Amino acid sequence: MICFVYRSPYEGLLGKHVRWLPDATVLDWFRRGWTEALSDPDAWVKAELGADVYGLDSIFEEARERSLPSPASMSELRKVLKKHLYVEGAVKVDDHSVRASTDDDEVPLAYFFLDQSLVAAEPARMAYALQEQWPLPSDAPEESDDDPVTTVAVSALGDADWDTQGYVVRLPGVRLPDLPAWLRSADVPKHWPEELTLLRAAVGPHDTGLEPALDRINRWGAWNDQYLDIQGLDGAHEEAHRIVREVMAQVAGHDRIPGPLGRRRPADGRVAVAGHLAQGVFHLDETFGYQQWFVFDDVWAAHHHYLAKSLTRWFKGRWDLL
Structure with missing residues (x-):
């Protein structure tokens, strides 16, 4: 599985939306979109991710209109996203993730596709991002040896x-x-x-x-x-x-x-x-x-x-x- 996180003030109590997807890798999800999103990219992205992710459907629109070949590697995905994904900020791609920052002229937004191996390897960076429910767990011991x-x-x-x-x-x-x-x-x-x-x-x-x-x-x-x-x-x-x-x-x-x-x-x-x-x-x-x-x-x-x-x-x- 992979995890999708959308940081957006439009998305509920915690200002973010989390969706787990069945694909083995981030690349697999984008490759699947190359095929399944062709008829209606906007509707497919909304149905897949459970949120209206600003600008993300643009990559599948471009793939359809320009007959772009499906990326065979994360390196190829990086190149095609850099060139054809609509964002107002930055797009970062590595072997286990796609991270993008943008805005809708009202508020800053960001979204992340994360392989499960990356999530497991970076809990100090990911734990709150993956939190789906409010309130956070509050259990704690009554004493500590740390400085208050x-x-x-x-x-x-x-x-x-x-x-x-x-x-x-x-x-x-x-x-x-x-x-x-x-x-x-x-x-x-x-x-x-x-x-x-x-x-x-x-x-x-x-x-x-x-x-x-x-x-x-x-x-x-x-x-x-x-x-x-x-x-x-x-x-x-x-x-x-x-x-x-x-x-x-x-x-x-x-x-x-x-x-x-x-x-x-x-x-x-x-x-x-x-x-x-x-x-x-x-x-x-x-x-x-x-x-x-x-x-x-x-x-x-x-x-x-x-x-x-x-x-x-x-x-x-x-x-x-x-």
Whole structure:
């Protein structure tokens, strides 16, 4: 089998779509498409992959219109994709994969065809990419010999490109159970993304876990165009949380609230908090889907080593899994 991964904000809670295919190699899938996609390339790609993958049908359209011979090797596939596949970014082909970056003039997109041998050989790069379900597994031991550290990984809003697909911030010296108290007492450094500043302000004065704060963020209704409005949230925590309560009061009881691109539906958001992993997905817009949040500490990361490594890589702004 091979695996197909499509990174796209149009594709559900995790902003990606995963499909396992029966072909023995990536080359075999493309060779099969050379034959089976001839009558209707667009419909065949959608049926095969379960998603409308931007521009991918172009290679089979070109094969039909130009009578291109089916590639006999990955080297030949590389040449034909470089010349005839429509992408706005890059196409990379090696012996076990095809990786492409593009955009639809609205958002950056990327897709990957991966041989099973490559998936097995690179778990620290692939584990999160292959994750199909939300929430992520949260089981973890209660103790660790590692130095305490919490990692915050958040997908980006606004005019994102491949250099700003997400943010990853490490908070040394603290684990998730102690994070609410730590945030209440923390100053806001200049390098913090707006989301982390909002998280600090959303933590209530008596919160012992992150679930109430994430629930408040799920209902956040203050925006500057496509960006979070965090004016006043970087000051003293008491004042910052007072502003959060004011914003909450303005949208209390509303099914739809202001969002970065239109109207948000908080009822479609999800929050799950365990001992060492907090995660949320927040509905942003009918078209552009959801924003993903993950907050985890060294205890969870040690127990889910590959998932933590690959998740951090995913949100650090690199389109290419390899």
